Amino acid sequence: MHLTLLVGSVHGNARQIAQTLALAAPDYGVSAQVMDMQDHSISIFDTLGLFVLCCSTTGSGDVPDNAQGLYQSLDAQARYLGHVRFGLVALGDSSYGETFYGGAKAFQNRLHDLSAQLVGEVCVLDALDATEPDAVALAWFANWVQYARSLDAGLSRKP
Numbered sequence: 001m002h003l004t005l006l007v008g009s010v011h012g013n014a015r016q017i018a019q020t021l022a023l024a025a026p027d028y029g030v031s032a033q034v035m036d037m038q039d040h041s042i043s044i045f046d047t048l049g050l051f052v053l054c055c056s057t058t059g060s061g062d063v064p065d066n067a068q069g070l071y072q073s074l075d076a077q078a079r080y081l082g083h084v085r086f087g088l089v090a091l092g093d094s095s096y097g098e099t100f101y102g103g104a105k106a107f108q109n110r111l112h113d114l115s116a117q118l119v120g121e122v123c124v125l126d127a128l129d130a131t132e133p134d135a136v137a138l139a140w141f142a143n144w145v146q147y148a149r150s151l152d153a154g155l156s157r158k159p
């Protein structure tokens with residue numbers, strides 16, 4: 001199973017989480033690569049595959065600057081993404097209230113509109129939470145990989 005981790009980050013927290021997950025991936029039999037959203041548009045989703053978006057929030061519920069290009073291309077070059085399966089690691093700070101993890105939610109909504117399938121639960125990492133975010137993300141990832149693999153098995157059983 002191959003996984004692409006797409007990073008949307010302002011100060012590097014989301015990038016660090018993505019790198020932690022990429023390092024752990026081989027333990028679960030997954031090959032993984034980390035890519036900055038900055039370098040990509042909707043065409044990153046042209047290839048079949050599995051994605052995890054690691055995305056923080058800036059401004060007032062906005063996607064980070066390095067994610068703007070990819071995010072806007074999901075609108076400007078909108079197309080059917082029914083073949084895409086993705087997980088979501090959502091970084092934010094619950095003290096922002098209604099805009100809590102708004103950046104990741106924006107991606108989730110837009111990808112949903114284009115028929116991409118969210119795999120599993122969203123991993124929400126709250127900056128206010130005292131728990132080590134890497135540990136939370138790794139625990140989420142272990143379950144997430146198992147779930148994604150079970151979907152794969154289901155797909156390959158289909159006639």
Ligand SMILES: Cc1cc2nc3c(=O)[nH]c(=O)nc-3n(C[C@H](O)[C@H](O)[C@H](O)COP(=O)(O)O)c2cc1C
Binds near residue numbers: 058100
């Ligand atoms: C200027 C600024 C604005 C922010 N706005 C929000 C927000 O609207 N909602 C939210 O949940 N978190 C917000 N945050 C919190 C960040 O998303 C959080 O600290 C995250 O861990 C940053 O990750 P990053 O280093 O990958 O960008 C904001 C942080 C900053 C510095």
